[in-house]
Amino acid sequence: MVYSLHQMPGWGSALVELQLAWYGLPHELIETGDLFDSAAARDRLSRLNPRAQIPTLVLPSGEVMTESAAITLHLADITGRDDLVPGPGAAERAAFLRWLIFIVANIYPCFTFADDPARFVADPDAAKAYRARVDDHHRTLWREVAAIVEMRGGPWFVGQRFSALDLYLAVMTNWRPGKDWFAAEAPGLLAIGRAAGNRPELAAAMKRNFG
Ligand SMILES: N[C@@H](CCC(=O)N[C@@H](CS)C(=O)NCC(=O)O)C(=O)O
Structure with a gap:
């Protein structure tokens, strides 16, 4: 098993x-x-x-x-x-599902499209410009998440309770746009990611x- x-x-x-x-x-x-x-x-x-x-x-x-x-x-x-994962009756269920899917449907693909731009844009100069636009979009998406998380009041992503979304932050705040960017532009997300990653389990x- x-x-x-x-x-x-x-x-x-x-x-x-x-x-x-x-x-x-x-x-x-x-x-x-x-x-x-x-x-x-x-x-x-x-x-x-x-x-x-x-x-x-x-x-x-x-x-x-x-x-x-x-x-x-x-x-x-x-x-x-x-x-x-908050269960079907939990107050945080709808927000959990919304943001789980938002992350994988909107943010994660920014890596797919930018990790190796040549897969999508053949000309190297055009690929550079394209990569910059994907990276801009990527930062905009994280800013949107940061605003929502702040509005929900913490201490975790969906609010009072811990969830797998906090694990996503523990992992994804290690990736682009980088720790310094998160510290400057989305410190709340970085703090949640750190706190989640520090759980003894x-x-x-x-x-x-x-x-
Ligand atoms: N939608 C997938 C995305 C997985 C993904 O993009 N994984 C990256 C690693 S972080 C990968 O394998 N990239 C290699 C590639 O796209 O060729 C998920 O949520 O699991």
Whole structure:
């Protein structure tokens, strides 16, 4: 009954690794290799996930799951727990679902489109300009999230209670636009990410991913 997480330390697989650790689910970690630099790594992973992205999680049943938000909801279902995903009757449920999907549908794709701009724009100069616009959009999205989180009053993303959205901040505040940007423009998000990452249940997985 072991989950196999295809992963790279510090990449999006950390979103799932933190949850597996939180729930105490037995899992093995399989390092994919750099999916941008290694055609062999992409080729290997694409046999499980044609997108060749991580997180890719093989469930104990053998079913392959991708998409961090889907995995987040599934792990809550399977454990029967509501400590990371507010249950259907919870006051925070609607906000949780809204912002979970907002992050994966709006913010996460900024990485897809900017990590390797040449995939989308062939001309190198045009690719540079395109990358700058995606990065601008990316910062705008985080500002929108920061304003909403501030309005909700804290201390966590959805308000009084902890949730998987705090784990998303623990991971994603380590990524672009970078810690300095978050400190200057979205200090509330950085503070939540830090507090979430400091939870003792997550210490080992955080250290493995972010040092
Ligand atoms: N929608 C996916 C996005 C996953 C994703 O973009 N993962 C990145 C790593 S952080 C990746 O594998 N990138 C390699 C690529 O896109 O080729 C999710 O939420 O799990």
